[in-house]
Amino acid sequence: MKKKNLWVSLCLSAALFLGACGSDATDTADSAAGSATDASGQVTAETIKEAGVLKVGVKEDVPNFGLRNTETNEIEGFEIDIAKKIAEEILGDAEAIELVPVTAKTRGPLLDNGEVDMVIATFTVTEERKETYNFSDAYYVDAVGLLVKKDKGYTGLADMDGATIGVAQSSTTADAISAEAEQYGISLSYSEYATYPEIKAALDSGRVDAFSVDRSILAGYLDDSTQILKDRFATQDYGVAIKKSNTELATTVNDLITAWGEDGTLDAMITEWGLGE
Template sequence: MKNILNWPSLMLVLILALVISGCNTGGDSSSGSGGSGDNTSEAKGTIEQIKERGKLIAGVKYDTKLFGLKDPASGEVEGFDIDIAKALAKQILGDETKVELKEVTSKTRIPLLQNGDIDIIIATMTITDERKEQVDFSDVYFEAGQSLLVKNDSDITGLESLGGVKVLAVKGSTSAQNIREKAPDAEVLEFDNYQDAFTALKAGKGEALTTDNIILIGMQQTDNNYKLVGGNFTSEPYGMAIRKGDSAFVSEVNSLLKSLQDSGDYDTLHEKWLGAKPE
């Protein structure tokens, strides 16, 4: 009986059993892990996620009159970009009210898109080569140009007048970069959003505010003590931003733009918010 228990052999069997068990456990863990489920979720296109959720989540501005401005009294957000977001919700879900508007700024919009907090950016966003490395863009849906906003009695007439001048801009915008390149002797002060920048201009913290002309026109409409000067010194083609690689959603958004153009609804929206049909 004593010879039946061969301890070296028994130990070898136990070790082999543990190895085999470990391999099987590892395989099961890999095939059924949360990571695999997450990858499946990530593989879903934005359109599919929108339909499963039952609403479109659009990143829009809350501080940009004419394009996206929140009324503090009613809490409603209105503007050209807002109506584009509603039209997209109607195309995908059949109901323009099935849209959640989430506030973004020039600084936060790309991170929010990349993190999956929003489905699309519709927020006066200029298409640039640098941004194309981070997101995909729709076709151009609005053509703007950078300009300057100053007090009516200001001596500033354009870029040539900005030497030693404090110019206000918004963080994360192309405007701040452009003004540094085109007026290198100006002192650029950056703010989180357009409301803060305009408040700073009215408080005398700077002598000019720079961004896209149509945004400045919106500011001017709220306070006629200011004027635009210098004309448009850049081209700012706006596009809607989509997560990198989601070509199906890009096509969906572009089909919306074509539909709006073909039906005349784009001209109607342009006239509604900007006072005239596009030239």
């Protein structure tokens, strides 16, 4: 699939994400009960088999990674394909899955509360986050970038002294940009938003001077009036996140991700979704 430069106008409210616990195909009350656990309180491949469904936190506003198709109401993308392949390996059925929409702010709490078994949602692996969650090896590597309006005349971060940058709540983006800005001796301010479409709307209306997140995500929000600057900040490794106590499940998933990285499965998915640069 060729990379699609989408203009996404999916202005979802934060309340939708905070309250969304239904599956992609059908909303159910089962999510509220949390994931099935064994006698020790762990979620394992066996308890998932017993439950008959894999619950995965995913994005629904990120083109090519996890985006809700407005025609079918299905969430589609690279990370959705990974989630379905894990379900196929554990349950023997790629469709035995409940996709729970998350944001950068809600994905951690939903995992902590046991409302999802794992999160596959452009979740960057950091040393700090590894203290709280088990992460798989990286299934995708990216870098933070900047999307700006062409008529602003920006050519790079060095031109942006005094600019306001729109970032996602609870993301690591602001830290990455601030570290780079310090080297240039410039001052920036940040505005946080619950969803990526909200940041894009803020950019279009002039409330922020730039929209910043990982470059592959920004590519989905490009339009004729915007451009992604050449700057790259802080390598971002995306991993599958699993609750710290669920070590057996984490090992199972990591073994799958490692195998798919070695046999070309992940590369094929990346190519299919137009994510290779």
